[in-house]
Amino acid sequence: MRIFRYRDHSRTYLGALTEDGTAYRLEEPDLMTLVGNARKAGSSTAEYVGGLLPSRPLLESPPETLDLATPLEAPEVWAAGVTYQRSREARNYEATAGRQDADTFYDKVYDAERPELFMKSTAARTVGPGEFVCIRSDSSWQVPEAELGLVLDRSGAIVGYTAGNDMSCRDIEGENPLYLPQAKIWKRSCAIGPFVRLAETVKDPYALAIACRIYRGGEKVVDETANTGQLKRRLEELVGFLKRDNELYDGTVLLTGTCLVPPNQFTLASGDRIEIEIEGIGTLINTAIYTHELDAALIEG
Structure with a gap:
C-alpha cells in the first residue's frame, strides 16, 4: 500500500x-x-x-x-551521512583532494558508535516529484544523492518509506567540514516522493534496489545502482540517535545516506533530469536548475 x-x-x-x-x-x-x-x-x-x-x-x-505533491508535509527532514562504504570513499576524496593516504574524520564516523546526523530541510524548503531542485550558485561540484527516507511519528516509530534526493555540494563540504550546512541546505535542495510505502507492507527494508539516473539533453549521463543491504547501520540505530535528547514531530523524515555517488568528474548542469528509483516505492523525478533561473522557469511552467 x-x-x-x-x-x-x-x-x-x-x-x-x-x-x-x-x-x-x-x-x-x-x-x-x-x-x-x-x-x-x-x-x-x-x-x-x-x-x-x-x-x-x-x-x-x-x-x-x-x-x-510531496507525499507528506514533513515538518523536518534530517539526513544521515557516511552510512555506506561508497559514501565514505566519496567524502574522503572530497576532503583529501583525491589523496587516499590517511584516515580522515569520515573514516572515524564510519566506524564510530555515533552516526553523522544533520538537519537537511523543512517543509517549506522541500519539493516533490516533478518540481525543480536548485543548483547552488557558489558551487562548481554538485550532485544528487539517492536515499531511502524513513517517515517517523513523534515517538520515532517508522510508519513508512519514501525516496529522497539529498542535493549536495561536494566542493564546499570538501573545503571545510564546518561548511556542511552550506553544502547541504539551500533553496530547493531536498526532494521527497513520489509515494510513501507503508512500513508494514515492506517485507525487508534491507533488500531494496536503488537506482539513480541523470539525463542531459535526453542522453543518459549517469546510471548507478545499489541496494539497501549495503547499509552499514541499522535503521533503528539511526532513529535512536536522532531522537536522543531531541524532539521529533509526526511526519519527520530521516534520509539514511547514499551508496550512489556520480563519478568524481561529474557535476550537475541546469536542465539535468534526475531520476531516483527505489524498489517498491517509486521513481522520484526532478529537474535541476540554477537558483537565479528559478523565478523565470516557474513563470514559464
Whole structure:
C-alpha cells in the first residue's frame, strides 16, 4: 500500500495506491491522520486504509499522470551521512583532494558508535516529484544523492518509506567540514516522493534496489545502482540517535545516506533530469536548475 498527495485545481488530496495498481482518493487530510486513526481503531495503517477503500472514489488516471505533491508535509527532514562504504570513499576524496593516504574524520564516523546526523530541510524548503531542485550558485561540484527516507511519528516509530534526493555540494563540504550546512541546505535542495510505502507492507527494508539516473539533453549521463543491504547501520540505530535528547514531530523524515555517488568528474548542469528509483516505492523525478533561473522557469511552467 502506497500513499500519495496530488493537486487538483486549488485543492490538495490524499490518495492510496494498492498493490494491483488501483488508485483511490481519500478523505483524510494527510498521512499522519491515517496513522493516528488506524491506531485508534487497533489496526495497522495498511489494514485501516484497506477497509476504507471500498467506499472511496476510484481515480481514473494513474497517479504518475497527476500533479503530484510531496507525499507528506514533513515538518523536518534530517539526513544521515557516511552510512555506506561508497559514501565514505566519496567524502574522503572530497576532503583529501583525491589523496587516499590517511584516515580522515569520515573514516572515524564510519566506524564510530555515533552516526553523522544533520538537519537537511523543512517543509517549506522541500519539493516533490516533478518540481525543480536548485543548483547552488557558489558551487562548481554538485550532485544528487539517492536515499531511502524513513517517515517517523513523534515517538520515532517508522510508519513508512519514501525516496529522497539529498542535493549536495561536494566542493564546499570538501573545503571545510564546518561548511556542511552550506553544502547541504539551500533553496530547493531536498526532494521527497513520489509515494510513501507503508512500513508494514515492506517485507525487508534491507533488500531494496536503488537506482539513480541523470539525463542531459535526453542522453543518459549517469546510471548507478545499489541496494539497501549495503547499509552499514541499522535503521533503528539511526532513529535512536536522532531522537536522543531531541524532539521529533509526526511526519519527520530521516534520509539514511547514499551508496550512489556520480563519478568524481561529474557535476550537475541546469536542465539535468534526475531520476531516483527505489524498489517498491517509486521513481522520484526532478529537474535541476540554477537558483537565479528559478523565478523565470516557474513563470514559464
